[in-house]
Amino acid sequence: MAGEANAPLAAMIGSDVAHPTLLFVPQPRNRDMRFEFAASLAEVVLDYVRSRTQRSEVLGNDVVFLEAPQLLVPNRAGAAFVRLLGRSTRFRRTTGLYPVPQRVPTLGRWLTYLAERSEHPGSAAMLAMTEALSMHWASGQSALEDANLAAILGWIDPPDGVTGPEAAIAAEDPLVWPPAGPSTDPSFDNEVLAPAIRAYADSAPDSPRRMHALQTLERELRGQMEPTWRLMWRAVDVLRALPPGDTVEQRWTADRKDFSRYHNYLVMDGRPQARRDGAVVAARRLQTLEREQTLYDATRALDDPLVMANFRVTGEAFEGTVVSVERDRRVTGEKGRRITRPLIVVSTGDPMHLAVGAAVRSPARLGQEATIVEIRRLADSTLVTLELAGGMGRRAAPAPGTVPEEKDDITYTSAFPDAFRTPDLPPTELTPWTHGGPPQPYVPTEDDAREVWE
Amino acid sequence: MDNDTSERLRRLRGAVPAKRHNARTVAALTGNPGCARRAVLDAAGVDKEQLARHVGFPAKFGQSQFAITRGNAFEAQVKANAFAELIRLLRETLELELNEVGQTDLEEVGGNTSQEMRHIRSRQKLTGAAADGESTFFDHPLLTLDVGGNTVYLEPDLVAFHHNGKFHVVEIKSFAVIDDQADGGKVAAAATQSAVYVLALRRLLGDDDAVSDEVVLVCPKDFSNQPVATKVDVRKQLIVLQHQLSRLSRIEKLVGELPPALTFDLAAGDDGKPTRSAAALTAALAEVEARYAPDCLAKCEMAFFCRKEASGCTATLGINVREELGGVETVAEALGLADGSLIASDSQAEAAAMLRTTAEIYGSVTA
Numbered sequence A: 001m002a003g004e005a006n007a008p009l010a011a012m013i014g015s016d017v018a019h020p021t022l023l024f025v026p027q028p029r030n031r032d033m034r035f036e037f038a039a040s041l042a043e044v045v046l047d048y049v050r051s052r053t054q055r056s057e058v059l060g061n062d063v064v065f066l067e068a069p070q071l072l073v074p075n076r077a078g079a080a081f082v083r084l085l086g087r088s089t090r091f092r093r094t095t096g097l098y099p100v101p102q103r104v105p106t107l108g109r110w111l112t113y114l115a116e117r118s119e120h121p122g123s124a125a126m127l128a129m130t131e132a133l134s135m136h137w138a139s140g141q142s143a144l145e146d147a148n149l150a151a152i153l154g155w156i157d158p159p160d161g162v163t164g165p166e167a168a169i170a171a172e173d174p175l176v177w178p179p180a181g182p183s184t185d186p187s188f189d190n191e192v193l194a195p196a197i198r199a200y201a202d203s204a205p206d207s208p209r210r211m212h213a214l215q216t217l218e219r220e221l222r223g224q225m226e227p228t229w230r231l232m233w234r235a236v237d238v239l240r241a242l243p244p245g246d247t248v249e250q251r252w253t254a255d256r257k258d259f260s261r262y263h264n265y266l267v268m269d270g271r272p273q274a275r276r277d278g279a280v281v282a283a284r285r286l287q288t289l290e291r292e293q294t295l296y297d298a299t300r301a302l303d304d305p306l307v308m309a310n311f312r313v314t315g316e317a318f319e320g321t322v323v324s325v326e327r328d329r330r331v332t333g334e335k336g337r338r339i340t341r342p343l344i345v346v347s348t349g350d351p352m353h354l355a356v357g358a359a360v361r362s363p364a365r366l367g368q369e370a371t372i373v374e375i376r377r378l379a380d381s382t383l384v385t386l387e388l389a390g391g392m393g394r395r396a397a398p399a400p401g402t403v404p405e406e407k408d409d410i411t412y413t414s415a416f417p418d419a420f421r422t423p424d425l426p427p428t429e430l431t432p433w434t435h436g437g438p439p440q441p442y443v444p445t446e447d448d449a450r451e452v453w454e
Numbered sequence B: 001m002d003n004d005t006s007e008r009l010r011r012l013r014g015a016v017p018a019k020r021h022n023a024r025t026v027a028a029l030t031g032n033p034g035c036a037r038r039a040v041l042d043a044a045g046v047d048k049e050q051l052a053r054h055v056g057f058p059a060k061f062g063q064s065q066f067a068i069t070r071g072n073a074f075e076a077q078v079k080a081n082a083f084a085e086l087i088r089l090l091r092e093t094l095e096l097e098l099n100e101v102g103q104t105d106l107e108e109v110g111g112n113t114s115q116e117m118r119h120i121r122s123r124q125k126l127t128g129a130a131a132d133g134e135s136t137f138f139d140h141p142l143l144t145l146d147v148g149g150n151t152v153y154l155e156p157d158l159v160a161f162h163h164n165g166k167f168h169v170v171e172i173k174s175f176a177v178i179d180d181q182a183d184g185g186k187v188a189a190a191a192t193q194s195a196v197y198v199l200a201l202r203r204l205l206g207d208d209d210a211v212s213d214e215v216v217l218v219c220p221k222d223f224s225n226q227p228v229a230t231k232v233d234v235r236k237q238l239i240v241l242q243h244q245l246s247r248l249s250r251i252e253k254l255v256g257e258l259p260p261a262l263t264f265d266l267a268a269g270d271d272g273k274p275t276r277s278a279a280a281l282t283a284a285l286a287e288v289e290a291r292y293a294p295d296c297l298a299k300c301e302m303a304f305f306c307r308k309e310a311s312g313c314t315a316t317l318g319i320n321v322r323e324e325l326g327g328v329e330t331v332a333e334a335l336g337l338a339d340g341s342l343i344a345s346d347s348q349a350e351a352a353a354m355l356r357t358t359a360e361i362y363g364s365v366t367a
């Protein structure tokens, strides 16, 4: 609700377009009602999470669930709201002041988990629909306007007889397309919601007037949310119509693994996530995120030639034709042994911005390292000489087909899956004392549990 | 400002009173400083909201009554019990040695609430405090600021004065600070608004050093109603604000270039509607150059009108697109340069080369 920090007003949630669950709070400033809302939401969410744990497989040393939960929210602000809702419920307790059912803090942990997981590049655990769409379509409007789900979907998939731009403009009318939340339309607040909440508050419990007020609230809130509910499913349809990328499976497996890990953690330990990460945890997290970002960018480029095209435009990758090959070149390696290091020259018209010494890979031969050893700029093309290593079989002479041949069309990119190399941080338990020693797990305090939620 | 210019601004506004500014609208002046249309409309005191509505592009800047109620309730709570809570907070945040704090309510002056009177009294009290050095709070003082030749009245939530220190502007906002973090956009807006008060207070006292460039933001902590105070440095906002205000007072040049008969007169006829047609006002608007950017949608009442006018321009796609395509004004031009059917001018050469490469590479992939 407007003006309140994370006071839920209503939610529409479900996994079947025909059967959404509508939850709402008739008096958002009432604390008990907020916890009732959280408890009802928990039922839906936890049921769903549980349904993802029915089947599993063994991957390496781990038992990994075959499915993982995925939360789709309309926009970035919706994702931020989920995070805050997780924050405001995960420390709650079943005893003491303001006791709540166990599922409320459990919901808090899961929502926090999903919000944190969604920060990992390539994770699909929680997606803001506007962003998922923007990743696959370029509209003719600004990023600001693309943040409106109705507008971006109008642009991508306009109704019959209407152009994309027209549909996008129409989508800005809050009377036709109420905001996709979490903020409501101020005139709805003032003209509809406020009188409805007042009618509820002013009526006696269980009176016919109260029943009527509840019905009004439910009807009006449903009216505000249903259009977005339908948009979300249309967006899902539009996205599902795209062919999945080759590496999607790999990324979803990472999500499944992490989900299984956290599920186990909740069973074995179950303490809530800290209010804020300590320095060591934060540093690790940052490093992981950077590595994942590199991996994600690289694998997407492998999946999708349009993503690779963007790397070519920015000069981080280039495509060209092999114009000469020195296949059997051998040099003396560091240990004095003779090693095979073929040279190839690629002629490209792309605006290549890489420098001599840069490590690159060809998507078609990821197991083979290539290093740029010379760059010659001509009037309308660039000649790039590359030294190749590895991926040529065990013999002294490269196995057939392992070295590119003259006239081959070939792409080389500096963004490839293991391009990100930093010294690994020591394991958490070996954190040196200079960095505060091994981080202690966060132990929630009594105050956390009793924290007021006004 | 010379008489000529004031006269011209009056004519631009027409036979209606000048639109009153407040801290929020003064703060908004710093958004899109390069836009001549906005500078002229603001300097002339034209009611942009009414103008936009009349030409068929009403702004959508509503405020929910829930937000207003919550804001007022929080402020009242913070100031309750003779500011007890606030004194504790300021003592911690500003390290004020406040033992006893005097308090001057400047909201009303003996039933006489004329702004003129309130401002005079605020000025007396504030300058008096600077002279005798008592720690005190000033509740809702009324300050003034000259905006393009018009006096704007401004009302900060609170000004704190510390005997051997300085005046501090205190702003009470109802957005939450959760685990020591708050919404960046809201903090930025509050900082700019507070900078307006700092500037007004400095001008009133005639002494820049007397007012701290650190303001105090008081917000609810986590999910509670407990206030927490944070110091915010507003030096950067002050610079931008001063620049924009001096630009408004140098409006002569902009105004001098406009057709002499130009006016945005919204004076109403007998039916309460402006007598001049929407078409006439639309034509008038076209005389003053705009500089639309998507940011306008959140900041300026004219945004939907200007966006429509700018359709087909690269600027509507965002500042970064506009910058990347330096010198290329329209989407049609960009497409022409990309497929080689247009020859690039000197200033477009760089953008044109990039467009051509992009078209070639993407074209080869999608073909």
Ligand code: SF4
Pocket: B032, B035, B036, B037, B038, B290, B291, B292, B293, B296, B300, B301, B302, B303, B304, B306
């Ligand atoms: S909306 Fe129009 S008048 Fe307002 S700042 Fe933007 S371009 Fe200028």
